[in-house]
Amino acid sequence: MSDLEEMTSAGTAAPAAPVRMTGQQKLALAVLLGAQFMLAADFSILTVSLPVIGDSLGFSLDRLQWITTGFALPAAGFTLLFGRVADLFGRRKVFLCGIALLAAASLVGGVAQSPGMLLGARVAQGLATAISVPSALALLTTTFPEGPLRQRALGLNGALLGGGFSAGALLGGALTELFSWRWSFLINVPVALLVLVGTLAVIPEGRAAVRSRLDVPGAVTVTAGLLALVFGITTAGEKGWGSVQAYIWLAAAVVLLVAFWFVELRSPSPLVPVRVLKRRTVRWGNFGGFASIAMTTATSFSTTLYMQKVLDFPAFTTGVVIGLPGLLTVLGGTIAPRLLARIGAPAVLALSLVVQCVGYGVLVLLGEKSSTGVLLVLLALSVGFFGHAYSLVSYMVSATSGLPDDEQGLATGLTTMSMQIAITLGIPVISAVISARTSSLSSQGTATDAILGGLHAGVVVLAAFLLFSALVVWLFLGRGRAAAEADAR
CATH class of the missing domain: 4.10.860 (DNA Excision Repair, Uvrb; Chain A)
Structure with a gap:
């Protein structure tokens, strides 16, 4: 397929896309968004509870990180496979299996009495996420035709996705503080049961028109x-x-x-036709999403380190300060489709990466004063998270556009894979930059000065990468689309 066909499908008369959702579509959207919010929150809900869990179950310090890694491995490793399985064997069926597994794993995690039992539950939760997220996104993109309705649905999905990440830290801290860390697992059970019932009631089955072998x-x-x-x-x-x-x-x-x-x-x-991987929208749309998610995750880590190691704030307060700007992610995702309709998804994706670069770049001004530091964190995250919401929506729209319904599970599997790898890669890379710079400064001043120097270096690297990514997206995705449209005229 040529770039012209890929980007514009010029010369083919297409019926006007509907602009209003039916009652059935609204119910389906509510169910799928509820599921996506729950799945997004599961990424971060245990973040502030890890030390408490370690003390409760007897995790050694070197094994504590496996609570996160045990989730990340299957979540990233199996997502592409199950995205394609959903296309071939039924998206609703695969989605239901994933949500049922999530409910069971969350129940086991909530009653776990040993490190092994908890880690097993986290691995199962990660596998459930790999099964559920691409099939949920495929159900979303096939429920709404390409055009304004799909952009609106993906905008709401981006809002809930970003809000879920932020809410996870807040919710995990609140549940741990008020009740027990176990409720960070158990709260999934009733929500998952509601999603199962809602899915059976309002979402029809969907699979590829022609069945092929796996x-x-x-x-x-x-x-x-x-x-x-x-x-x-x-x-x-x-x-x-x-x-x-x-x-x-x-x-x-x-x-x-x-x-x-x-x-x-x-x-x-x-499993993944090479022609799909060669599509400009798939390749560069996923790259832009990867850059945004990786650097946002790294920024959350950096600000957590600053709040706790420099300002000496407790975990719960840190979660509140970092979580509050997440409300702007919800706002940004809600209104993003309006800008997409005006200038197109590629331009929005490039612009949103620049906004994040500016927002997160403000953190290079962080110092030792708590009042100024908190205000800078709130300002930086508010601007950056707002831009991040636009990135989530525009990269989903870019990476799933122009593909037939029978390949939407594959497309959403690729977007989910990009997301999972970004979450996994962002923190270790920026953490390595911070650690290297902190070590080099450790003999030249106080420990606080060394940590601040490391954080500043990490901020410079992540902001530079966001700016580089914006340029790449604009050159290879945005200008490519503009050229294709000019040729069409």
Whole structure:
């Protein structure tokens, strides 16, 4: 398919897309958004509770990070596979299986009496996320035709997705403070049951019109490659980027993912058709989303480090300060479709990355005064999270546009995979920058000065990467679209 066909489908008369949702679509949207909010909150709900969980169940300090890693590995490793499985065997069926597994895993986590039992529950939650998120997004994109309605639905989804990340930290801190860390798991159970009932009541089944065989060699190589990639990244984050073990895993990931590419070139029924990976919208839309999510995650980590290590704030207060600007993510996602309708998703994606660069870049001014520091954090996160909401919506629209309904599970699997890898990669990379700079300054002043210097270095790197990403998105996605439209005229 040419760039012209890909970006504009010029010369083909298409019926006008509806601009109002039906009652059935509104009910389906409510169910799917509720599920997405719950799944997004699960990424961050345990963040501020980790020390309490460790004390309660007897986790050693070096094993505590596995509560997060145990979730991230299957969530990133299996998402592409289950996105395609949803296309082939039924999106609603796969979504229901994922939500049911999430409910069961959350119940086990809530009553866990040992580290092994809790880690097993977190692995199951990560697998449930890999099953549920791409199928939920595919149900969303196939429920609403491409155009204003889909943009509005994806805007609300982006709002709830960003709001869920922020609410997770707030909710986890509040539940731990008022009741017990166990409720960070148990709260999922009634919500998941409501989603199951709602899905059965209002969402029809959807699958590819023509059933094909599952590409087993492709599924094995890509899943193993993604698992190796995430494990290598998390090992580097835990042991440092000088770890030989981390590079062995990353090298294995490269070999497996290259093997996957060649398997797909020769497969009669590929898991991921190479023509889809070569699409400008898929390739650069996912890159823009990856940049936004990775650097937003890294910024949340950096501000947490600042609040607790420099200002000496407790975890709950830190969660409140970081979580409050998340409300602007909800606002940004709600109104994003209006800007998309005016200037297009590629331009919005590039612009949103610039806004995040400016917002997060303000953190380079952080100092030791708590009053000024808190105000700077609130200002930086408010601007950055607002831009992040626009990124979430525009990258979802870009990366799923122009593809037929029978490939929407694949497209949303790719967007979810980008999201999961970004969440996993952002913190270790920026953390390594912060640690290296902090170590180099440790002999030149106080410990606080060294940490601040490390944080400033991390902010400069993440802001520079966001600006670079905005330029890349504009050059390869935004200008490509403009050129295609000019040719069409």
